[in-house]
Amino acid sequence: MTTRPHDGGPKDGGLPVAAPRPWPIASVLARVRGSSRLVEQGNANELTFAAMGTQCRVQFATPRVGARRVSDAVLEWVAGFEAKYSRFLDDSLVSQINAAAGGPWMALDPEAERLVALCDQLVFMTRGILDPTALPVIRLWDWKKARIPTDAEVASGLALVGWRQVQRVPGRFRLPRAGMAIDLGGVGKEYAVDQVILLLAQAGVVSALVDFGADVRVLGLPSDGRPAWKIGLEDALRPGTPWTHLVLRDGAVATSGDYLRGFDAGGRRYGHIVDPRTGRPVDQDVLAASVFAPSCTQAGMLSTAACVLGPVEGRRLLESSPGVHGCIVTRKGTVTTSRFHEFVST
Numbered sequence: 001m002t003t004r005p006h007d008g009g010p011k012d013g014g015l016p017v018a019a020p021r022p023w024p025i026a027s028v029l030a031r032v033r034g035s036s037r038l039v040e041q042g043n044a045n046e047l048t049f050a051a052m053g054t055q056c057r058v059q060f061a062t063p064r065v066g067a068r069r070v071s072d073a074v075l076e077w078v079a080g081f082e083a084k085y086s087r088f089l090d091d092s093l094v095s096q097i098n099a100a101a102g103g104p105w106m107a108l109d110p111e112a113e114r115l116v117a118l119c120d121q122l123v124f125m126t127r128g129i130l131d132p133t134a135l136p137v138i139r140l141w142d143w144k145k146a147r148i149p150t151d152a153e154v155a156s157g158l159a160l161v162g163w164r165q166v167q168r169v170p171g172r173f174r175l176p177r178a179g180m181a182i183d184l185g186g187v188g189k190e191y192a193v194d195q196v197i198l199l200l201a202q203a204g205v206v207s208a209l210v211d212f213g214a215d216v217r218v219l220g221l222p223s224d225g226r227p228a229w230k231i232g233l234e235d236a237l238r239p240g241t242p243w244t245h246l247v248l249r250d251g252a253v254a255t256s257g258d259y260l261r262g263f264d265a266g267g268r269r270y271g272h273i274v275d276p277r278t279g280r281p282v283d284q285d286v287l288a289a290s291v292f293a294p295s296c297t298q299a300g301m302l303s304t305a306a307c308v309l310g311p312v313e314g315r316r317l318l319e320s321s322p323g324v325h326g327c328i329v330t331r332k333g334t335v336t337t338s339r340f341h342e343f344v345s346t
Helices: 025-035 067-085 093-099 110-125 151-158 188-202 296-309 311-319
Strands: 037-041 044-051 054-061 105-107 167-169 172-174 207-212 215-219 229-235 238-248 252-257 262-265 268-271 286-293 325-330 333-336
Touching: 025 044, 025 067, 037 067, 044 067, 054 067, 054 188, 067 093, 067 188, 093 105, 110 188, 110 296, 188 207, 188 215, 188 252, 188 296, 215 296, 229 252, 229 286, 238 286, 252 296, 286 296, 286 311, 296 311, 296 325, 311 325, 311 333
Parallel strands: none
Antiparallel strands: 037 044, 044 054, 054 207, 105 172, 167 172, 207 215, 215 252, 229 238, 252 286, 262 268, 286 325, 325 333
């Protein structure tokens, strides 16, 4: 049960509040910088680097601020974000929260509280289909070794899943049961895209495209005079090749799918997107879902939810979300929202 007291203080049962240890910003920044490359492309600059487990690309035109200064600001922000919120780093804030499950409260700064609020939105917007506390069941599946957990393991993992179990008060966060764990994979990378766009705008950039592993948001129009950005959607059956292109003048596009990560066993495909309601990979015959929305955070939430729900319920969810359009690609064909065709390049 989420705790939101209004009588002046948290009902924490006298539990201590832990101040988080510093997360590994310096080492992550060194790695991200070492992978980066900045090149001039016509009227724009393109920064590429590896971070958050994916390839990142930032194309930008900046008439008033030096390209290197902008690039350094982007690399520093992204590295700091990964160092703080990646569950794959032992000293990240997320890993410290998970290690403290069943124990003390963890102190949160204002930025961390915003990420927790985004988790609330994730659960609400997807009607509980996605859950940041699903990590205990996600960890049961080993896609590299093609390991299928037992029914008993899945049942035990599911007992630790449920965002409503999380305890929260202003400035504090707690996972009440040992073994619980959170993962910001459902909102983190997409939130980072939105924040980098904001950073660029504040730095005086007038034209930009931010692409973090097929999660894309644009700012302004292309610097080469084109009337819109052209965004390719990868063909799940032919990775590396677009099956269509979207025309984008503002907003974001996010794509989710499990066609690149998974394994086959017993005549069935086990992809890497796990349904937190069942503790098992989704089985909806969906290869990928792409969503256009005002923000990348919203687009990412809904594209993953559409993969879990499948073509019928997924389309219904997208149609019910204001300002959202999308497509769901299955092995039998492609299902689109009613206005998706308006954004397809002819």
